[in-house]
Amino acid sequence: MVAIVGPTASGKTEVAIEVAQRLGGEVMSVDSMQVYRDMDIGTAKPSVSERRGVNHHMLDVLDPENDFSVAEFRQHGRTIMDRAEVPLVIAGGSGLHFRALVDPMSFAPTDPLLKLELEDRSHDELGAELLAADTSAGVHVDLANPRRVLRALEIFRLTGKTPSVRAGSSEARDLRNYKSEIDFTAIGVDPGDRLDERVDQRLLKMKEAGLVEEVESLKLRLGRAAGSAVGYREILASLHGEMTLDQAFDTISRHTKKLAKKQRTWFQRDPRIRWIPWHVRSDERIGLTMEALS
DSSP: OEEEEOSTTSSHHHHHHHHHHHHTOEEEEOOSSTTBTTOOTTTTOOOTTTTTTOOEESSSOBOTTSOOOHHHHHHHHHHHHHHOSSOEEEEESOHHHHHHHHSOOOOOOOOHHHHHHHHTSOHHHHHHHHHHHOTTHHHHSOTTOHHHHHHHHHHHHHHOOOHHHHHTSHHHHHHHTTOOSSOOEEEEOOOGGGHHHHHHHHHHHHHHHTHHHHHHHHTTTOOHHHHTSTTHHHHHHHHTTSSOHHHHHHHHHHHHHHHHHHHHHHHHTOTTEEEOOSSSOHHHHHHHHHHHHO
């Protein structure tokens, strides 16, 4: 298994397609938003022509009205991996979805009714209950993050497992130590100090390709997850009169750069990734990638 990873706008998609062609393989996207149909421009989904005849998996899996959890992503992706008859090249910038495919990662249950009950309570109340159950919860959960506190308490209510208990499990230790379940070679692609420039260049292309029109056509179809995607939520805010279109694109630029830096930090922590020099020509990057895979 081969993985081509890195921050958004780094050029990893082109590298992955070229590598897949040379290996006679296929590409599996690890992108949390490219799974949604009709969200093409704003997710930088490779077009049919850009795929150059290489079969792609985990694109256009479901309609944007629906949510697709990481657990569902893992199950769907693992099924594809189990059935694959040619080399697969994993490609994308979502570190969590990448690790869900290759590493030991199980997912605690969820209960919509319990979640609604917890959402009706204040953040302080939820934090107090969590700390009453586990005085060390703050070591493992960001207590200032309402979403994480709610989820930790939901898991505790459903399973009886506190954050400290879960952090001490063998699975958690394997994850911390980057112990994988699937054998793979990972290549990192990162343009370094050119990242911001590339983000702005790509955003301009998205604007010219019709990003606003795409969001407008989908505005009544975007579910909770799809509607929160960078690019879509800002254009939606503009369409609702909450900001001007220029302000929306400025905000998309800032949010995308922030996301890219978070992705870079996530992947740089992973000792299994070999980073190739980005300053060389595109064909040399491909050559260095193939060398690393040999």
